[in-house]
Amino acid sequence: MLKLLIMRQVFLCLIIFFWLGLGQAYPYWIWTPKSGKWVNPKNMPKPTPKEQFEYALGFYEIKKYDDAKKEFHKLLKAYGKTAEAAESQYYLGRIEEDRGNLYWAYLEYQKVIDKYPFSERIQEIIEREYKIGEAFMQGEKRKAMGVVLPVENPSIEIFNKVIENSTYGPFAPRAQYKLGLVLKSLLRYYEAEEAFGKVISNYPTSEWAEPSKFQIASCRAALSRGPSYDQGAAEEAKQKFAEFVREHPDAVLSVEAEKSIAQIQDKEAQASFNIAVFYEKQKAYDAAKIYYQEVINTYSDTAWAAKSAEKLQALEKLLDKKAEKKNAKKKK
DSSP states (O other): OHHHHHHHHHHHHHHHHHHHHHHHHGGGOEEETTTTEEEOGGGSOOSSHHHHHHHHHHHHHTTOHHHHHHHHHHHHHHSTTSHHHHHHHHHHHHHHHHTTOHHHHHHHHHHHHHHOTTOTTHHHHHHHHHHHHHHHHTTOOSEETTEEOSSSOHHHHHHHHHHHHTTTSTTHHHHHHHHHHHHHHTTOHHHHHHHHHHHHHHOTTSTTHHHHHHHHHHHHHHHHTSSSOOHHHHHHHHHHHHHHHHHOTTSHHHHHHHHHHHHHHHHHHHHHHHHHHHHHHTTOHHHHHHHHHHHHHHOTTSHHHHHHHHHHHHHHHHHHHHHHHHHHHHHO
16 A cells, blocks of 8 residues: 555656646747647747847857857748848858858858849949959968868859949959959960950950950960960960050050060060071071071061071081082082
8 A cells, every 4th residue: 555655656746747847848839820830939030020130130240150140041031032131141141251161151142132132232242252253363262161162263153243243333344354364374365365355345444454455465475385386376466465555555564565575576586496497407508598587687686586697607608618519529
């Protein structure tokens, strides 16, 4: 009997303990007829988008970024078509930028432009995207958040987006120019020329149009310095550099253009000199003399002109000796 009484008391205590625990847990779960589910109020947004945004922003301001992201995402899910949603998406970009995850920041910013074109942040976001593109252009590592970025050169994607987002905005011409520079640095000269050409055609009055003309000539020159010397590309580059100097005689880049012209001429002179040497070795002396003389006449400011003069003088002496021997044999 005593044993049964003790067992009843233990069982009663367990029931009381269970109901007390349930009473404490119950307030954290409520039934929602709309969803037909029990939900935890902790996971529910505030009653209005404004309250939810201010709550999330509070975490951002004290740099509790994980909590801020969670609350901003909660707002997007519950109030996705509100002005506060656009602001929340913007701050998701700010969080990634503050953390140094620049490519992910760009992706979050772009969502504002794609989903909330009414946002007052659009121009600011375009500027932030442009600066992120510049950061990658200047050597920002392709690693972030512990993983390799999904694109080889993020600046190409980002500059293209800046142009697309605001074709005639203040950052479009400079993004177009920087896109050309990135492509040029990757030795993608034809694509770079196309990018620089768009600066000239789409933004002819911008400050970037003038240097774009120089860069097109520079791309042509680079192509002429390929594995095999391209005389046509070299000549075209020289013409474009000369045109740039004529149109912009006082520009800083004109000094560089003149240096480039001199380099191309030096390359051309070397090519003609090598042809002359080839003919000389083949004992085609008349052809060799023509090419040596061409270097002297056309490229007089290069070191190859002096070398050609020496070679031509030595060749003339050789030919004179040969002629003397030939005449001596005839007399005999």
